[in-house]
Amino acid sequence: MSSLILYWFRRDLRLADNPALSFAAREGSVIPVFIDSPEDEAPWQPGAVTRWWQHYSLVSLAERLRNKGSSLVLRQGPALETLLQLAKETGAQKIVWNRCYEPALIQRDTLIKAALKQKGIEAESFCGDLLVEPWKLKNKQGDPYKVYTPFSNQVFQLTIEKPLSEPSKLTGPASWPKTKPIDSFKWLPSLSWDDGIRAFWKPGEKEAMKRLKQFSAEAVSAYDSERDRPDHQGTSCLSPYLHFGEISPRQIWHGLSSGAKTRPYLRQIVWREFAVHLLYHFPHTPLKNLRADFDKFPWKKDERELKAWQKGQTGYPIVDAGMRELWSTGWMHNRVRMVAASFLVKDLLIPWQDGARWFWDTLADADLANNTMGWQWVAGSGADAAPYFRIFNPVSQGERFDPDGQYVRKWVPEVAALPNKWIHQPWAAPQEELKRAGVVLGKTYPERIIDHEYARRRALESYAKIKK
DNA sequence: TGAAATGTTGGGGCG
DNA sequence: ACGCCCCAACATTTC
Numbered sequence: 001m002s003s004l005i006l007y008w009f010r011r012d013l014r015l016a017d018n019p020a021l022s023f024a025a026r027e028g029s030v031i032p033v034f035i036d037s038p039e040d041e042a043p044w045q046p047g048a049v050t051r052w053w054q055h056y057s058l059v060s061l062a063e064r065l066r067n068k069g070s071s072l073v074l075r076q077g078p079a080l081e082t083l084l085q086l087a088k089e090t091g092a093q094k095i096v097w098n099r100c101y102e103p104a105l106i107q108r109d110t111l112i113k114a115a116l117k118q119k120g121i122e123a124e125s126f127c128g129d130l131l132v133e134p135w136k137l138k139n140k141q142g143d144p145y146k147v148y149t150p151f152s153n154q155v156f157q158l159t160i161e162k163p164l165s166e167p168s169k170l171t172g173p174a175s176w177p178k179t180k181p182i183d184s185f186k187w188l189p190s191l192s193w194d195d196g197i198r199a200f201w202k203p204g205e206k207e208a209m210k211r212l213k214q215f216s217a218e219a220v221s222a223y224d225s226e227r228d229r230p231d232h233q234g235t236s237c238l239s240p241y242l243h244f245g246e247i248s249p250r251q252i253w254h255g256l257s258s259g260a261k262t263r264p265y266l267r268q269i270v271w272r273e274f275a276v277h278l279l280y281h282f283p284h285t286p287l288k289n290l291r292a293d294f295d296k297f298p299w300k301k302d303e304r305e306l307k308a309w310q311k312g313q314t315g316y317p318i319v320d321a322g323m324r325e326l327w328s329t330g331w332m333h334n335r336v337r338m339v340a341a342s343f344l345v346k347d348l349l350i351p352w353q354d355g356a357r358w359f360w361d362t363l364a365d366a367d368l369a370n371n372t373m374g375w376q377w378v379a380g381s382g383a384d385a386a387p388y389f390r391i392f393n394p395v396s397q398g399e400r401f402d403p404d405g406q407y408v409r410k411w412v413p414e415v416a417a418l419p420n421k422w423i424h425q426p427w428a429a430p431q432e433e434l435k436r437a438g439v440v441l442g443k444t445y446p447e448r449i450i451d452h453e454y455a456r457r458r459a460l461e462s463y464a465k466i467k468k
Numbered sequence: 469t470g471a472a473a474t475g476t477t478g479g480g481g482c483g
Numbered sequence: 484a485c486g487c488c489c490c491a492a493c494a495t496t497t498c
Contacts, residue, residue, distance in 0.1 A: 228469080338469070377469090389498045390470050397470090456471085460498060 003028035004173055006086055008035070008079075008097040009072075010105075012128050012245035013057045014205040015064055017163035019126035020096040025167035031090060031177065032065055032170075033073040034058060035082045036185050040108050044286065044368055047361035049330040051187035052194055053203045057244050058182060060204030070170035073179045080112045087121050089177045095121060098128030098245070101276050102368050103283035131160050131249050131273050134280035144281040145274070146383040152270045163250045196328035201240065201364060208241035209251075216256045224264035230322075230333035231406040236265070237331070239365035242272065249273065275373040278383055285382070286372045287353060294381035296466045300349040308449050309344050310358055312411070315441075315448030317424055318398035319343045321411035330364030335401050341378040342392040347455035349462060352379035380463075388463045391456050398424030414445040 005024040009032060012018055024030045038045040046054065062072040075082045083095055095116060100109065109125065116123040127133055137154060138144060145151035188194075215236040219226065226234025241247045249269050256262040282290055289295055308314050312323035322336035332340070337359075344355045356375040360366045376382025380390075402408055405423035409416040415426050417437035422429035426439055427448055434441065441447050 335469085342470095386469075387498085391498090393471060456498095463498085 002171075003094060004090060004092045005030050006083065006090070006092045006095040007032045008083065008095060009033065009061070010097060010245075011100055011243070012098040012248075013061050014208075014246050014248070015061075015068070015166035016205065016209075017128070017248045017251050018098065018166070019128045019164060020098045020124075022164050022167055023124070023126065024096050025170055027094075029171045029173050030070065031073060031086070031092060031173055032070060033075060033083075033086060034061075035079050036074070036076045037079045037082070040079055041102070041104055044102070044104070044360065047363075047366060048189060049197060049362060049364045050366055051185075052189065052197060053201070053240060053244065053330075053364050055182060055185070055187040057203040057246060060206065062182075064205065065170070068167075068170045070172050071176055071179070073177055074182055074185075076180055076185065079108060080115055083112065083116070084119065084121075086177060087116075087119075090173060093121060094124070096124045096126065099125045100129070101134065101280050103279070103286075106280075106283075128248060129245055130276060131155060131253065131270075132158060134277040137277060144277060146278075148271065148274055148384045151274050151277070152267060155270050155273060156266075160250060160253045162254055163248060197330050197364065200329040200331065203240070203244070203246065205246045208238065208247035209255075211236065211238060211241070212247060212252060212255050216260065220256055220262055220265050221260045224261070227264075228335045228401050230336050231402050231404065235334065239367070239370075240331075243365050243367045243370075271373075272370060275367075275369040278373055279369040282383075285376060286356070286368055289379075289381040290376055290383055291381050291385075293466055294379070297381075298349070298462050298465060299351040302348065302350065305348050305449060306344075306350055306354055308446070309340070309348065309350070309355075313446050313449075314343065315427070315446040316343065316394040316452075317405075317408040317412050317415055317426065318394050318402060321402075321408045324411045326359075326362050330362065332363070333407075335397075336407075337374065338378060339392050339394055339397045341375060343394055345375075345379045346388075346391045346459040347394075347450055347452060349459065352376065352381065389460060391459055393452060393456075395425045395452070412445070415439055 005028050007021050007024045007030050015021065058072065058074070065072050075086065086092070087095065100106070113123045113125070132155065137151070139150060215238070219234055219236070223234060226232050238247060238252065242249065249272065252269055253266065256265070279285060309319070309323060312320035312327065314320055318336065319340050322332045322340040325336070326332040341355055344350050345352050352375040356371055359371055373382060377385045380386055380388035398408065405420050408423055415423060415437065418426060418429060418433065418439060422433055426434065426445060427441060439445055
């Protein structure tokens with residue numbers, strides 16, 4: 001008689017290159033289960049777009065499992081209780097999963113492992129989300145890396161294993177335990193605000209692989225020169241798929257055509273790896289500065305300005321375009337993320353944590369490790385961060401990376417009729433140009449909420465205060 | 469994975 | 484032909 005194994009899906013919503021699932025499939029009959037337990041992730045429960053994504057991702061995963069003669073069991077409740085309950089119902093003697101690396105989840109999973117063992121249930125976890133485990137990479141002093149370049153040099157020297165193929169067959173149990181209907185989780189919005197999201201994204205493993213193939217065939221070679229252009233389609237848009245584990249970094253590593261110039265893109269995959277490692281070693285960083293000297297920084301809490309930024313009403317077209325793209329699609333081009341984030345932190349002096357929280361709530365690819373590293377990088381408070389005095393000028397960034405104003409025109413139609421010369425700085429346009437374009441500042445489009453020249457000086461002064 | 473301020477150079481206009 | 488000034492273009496330093 002072969003054994004019965006519970007396979008616990010978490011952030012690994014795929015069948016291919018799934019070490020824990022492959023293990024389970026080899027060892028015996030498999031009951032795949034997903035547990036909705038947002039309270040386990042507090043204070044970082046998934047936002048609305050993330051829940052939307054999760055819904056459709058699980059729908060597609062369940063279908064893939066059905067096609068393999070298996071099924072997906074859905075449950076709700078604290079993970080440990082639910083797993084114990086399932087083990088009791090089914091008689092499963094072993095539970096396996098792929099590891100997550102967020103502090104709250106590590107803590108929970110450690111407890112679960114111990115509790116299961118105590119009950120005589122075997123538990124085993126696998127590495128499915130990373131190229132290399134965080135505890136395996138150390139610098140010459142034996143410390144975790146805090147600088148990206150040596151970290152990435154090290155990663156590029158590793159031999160990354162080939163991805164596993166999906167299990168050829170999944171044997172189910174003699175009788176399946178009960179499952180909850182996915183609609184009962186209420187992950188979809190009650191009002192349909194999701195048109196923009198729907199037009200842009202299709203969750204699921206199949207789609208992830210399709211996008212990887214397409215990116216590999218078309219855009220990856222030009223990535224280095226195209227990735228900074230929000231008006232072009234130069235990036236892979238794989239981030240949400242990576243977050244949910246619909247695709248693994250190993251699949252990307254080996255899935256890019258070997259002839260292509262892939263290094264610049266792979267460097268970004270290694271940045272993701274760096275982010276996960278940093279969060280693992282510095283678990284306090286989602287809320288606190290990594291560099292303690294930033295604890296004294298004189299931030300300014302201003303609800304009105306924060307709102308203006310969130311809604312894309314700052315009066316700086318490139319910032320507003322980005323924030324609106326985020327709101328309608330759950331995604332923002334990375335170059336624009338940097339510009340918008342720099343604007344919040346340096347021009348408005350609003351704490352990076354407020355920006356991080358907004359991104360967390362609105363991004364489809366919201367990922368604690370990447371979000372944390374990104375914001376601390378911009379704020380200057382993180383590992384290998386941008387020096388504080390590196391302050392983006394939203395006008396020159398717009399002119400440099402959206403030279404024809406196409407990106408701005410798409411997302412900020414109020415200023416679309418302005419000529420290129422003024423599209424990134426409507427306040428500087430002569431009256432007659434504004435009139436011709438139908439722009440009335442303060443009416444059809446906001447006056448800029450702050451003068452960047454002034455803001456830049458103020459930011460530098462604020463920084464000088466914590467330096468001494 | 470900036471940008472402004474400051475410094476240097478070199479060509480051209482001009483007395 | 485020469486020195487002087489101006490300033491754009493580029494380089495370096497500073498924040």
